[in-house]
Amino acid sequence: MILTVQNLSHDPFYNQAFEEFVFQTFREGDVFLLWQNSPAVIVGSFQNICREVHVKTLRELGIPIVRRMSGGGTVYHDLGNVNYTYITRQEGLVDYDRCLQPVIDALNDIGVPARKNRTCDIAIGEQKISGSAQRAAGGRVLHHGTLLFQSDLAVLDRITTHHKNDCFQSKGTVSAICPVTNIADHLASPMTLEDFRKRLLDRMVPPGSPRLTLTAEQEAEVCRLRDEKYHSWEWTWGRTPAFTYEKSGTFAGSPIRVAYQAKKGIVSDAVIDCDAVDGAEAARLLNGACLDPECFDTICRALVGDRAEDLMDWLL
Amino acid sequence: MEKELTMPKLRPEMENGVLCAWLKEEGDTVAAGEPLFEIETDKVVNQIEATESGVLKKQLFEEGDTVNVETPVAILETK
Numbered sequence: 001m002i003l004t005v006q007n008l009s010h011d012p013f014y015n016q017a018f019e020e021f022v023f024q025t026f027r028e029g030d031v032f033l034l035w036q037n038s039p040a041v042i043v044g045s046f047q048n049i050c051r052e053v054h055v056k057t058l059r060e061l062g063i064p065i066v067r068r069m070s071g072g073g074t075v076y077h078d079l080g081n082v083n084y085t086y087i088t089r090q091e092g093l094v095d096y097d098r099c100l101q102p103v104i105d106a107l108n109d110i111g112v113p114a115r116k117n118r119t120c121d122i123a124i125g126e127q128k129i130s131g132s133a134q135r136a137a138g139g140r141v142l143h144h145g146t147l148l149f150q151s152d153l154a155v156l157d158r159i160t161t162h163h164k165n166d167c168f169q170s171k172g173t174v175s176a177i178c179p180v181t182n183i184a185d186h187l188a189s190p191m192t193l194e195d196f197r198k199r200l201l202d203r204m205v206p207p208g209s210p211r212l213t214l215t216a217e218q219e220a221e222v223c224r225l226r227d228e229k230y231h232s233w234e235w236t237w238g239r240t241p242a243f244t245y246e247k248s249g250t251f252a253g254s255p256i257r258v259a260y261q262a263k264k265g266i267v268s269d270a271v272i273d274c275d276a277v278d279g280a281e282a283a284r285l286l287n288g289a290c291l292d293p294e295c296f297d298t299i300c301r302a303l304v305g306d307r308a309e310d311l312m313d314w315l316l
Numbered sequence: 317m318e319k320e321l322t323m324p325k326l327r328p329e330m331e332n333g334v335l336c337a338w339l340k341e342e343g344d345t346v347a348a349g350e351p352l353f354e355i356e357t358d359k360v361v362n363q364i365e366a367t368e369s370g371v372l373k374k375q376l377f378e379e380g381d382t383v384n385v386e387t388p389v390a391i392l393e394t395k
Contacts, residue, residue: 072359
């Protein structure tokens, strides 16, 4: 038996909470979900955000960063991308094919020339259209993946492939960079994204299978999880693997060297060595501070006023 | 009685996994079936559950450490 639960939200924080709620609540049979996020960067459970993406660029673009509960690397979502979630019983060893193959078969059925590539990617030819990751707990496995239908690949490229920050010496999962393509560019007969969603859902969850919506009480639970977990600093930044950071160059015409450590997202051993910055004050403000762009921004403003944006570039 | 929990082999190809998070601290009481720690390998985050009830006596690795399969990760003191 397979069922689906409708989710029309495009809020990336809500959608992570929705998925976790469904994983915890629907414990019988298989569950298949389709959902979409407005532009957002979704990082793996155990990744160093600052190493994977350029936080300052995302702030300028107004793109939020959301940490998910599965493993793997960083992905960019927008409304040209469709996400799927497949929840099933965990049987023995980790097996990607058991979750991937039904999706690939369904894609083939609706005219997408998709095939499996590497461990858990779906590709058209050699170009990736889907990456996936899993979380296993309590005898159940949640497998989810992206499906690039008509995403803005230029933004994806800008956010996830450039600006890798090598100043971080850190443990944690590093994202792989792959050539990607949009499904819409490979269809023999064109279809809209709405058609694609509907036809994929009909293949995965045949007519007659339960199509549910959350009750008001369940909805409230999802919102609680969104606010208490996915919007929290503890989840998004506090789970950053321990790291040491070091960067040097020129700031405001003077040589600058910045170094610090962070464990569980709390900064220590901070040094800003530069004639244009009060080093003692910098150390006082940074040590014990939360690893967080807002917090760093406030500290930079206190230290150098109008040059805060430039100093931020040396800190993250 | 002391019981070791090891890094499981989750895929035939798996050689090691990363200990991502401790969900219990040393000295905490653990019920059978309760998750003890999280590991990541090949994009899967897996919660590892205690097989018996007891007290978490020792965390043998730190969060972020890469651990070879079948290597002990935790020592559980059981009755």
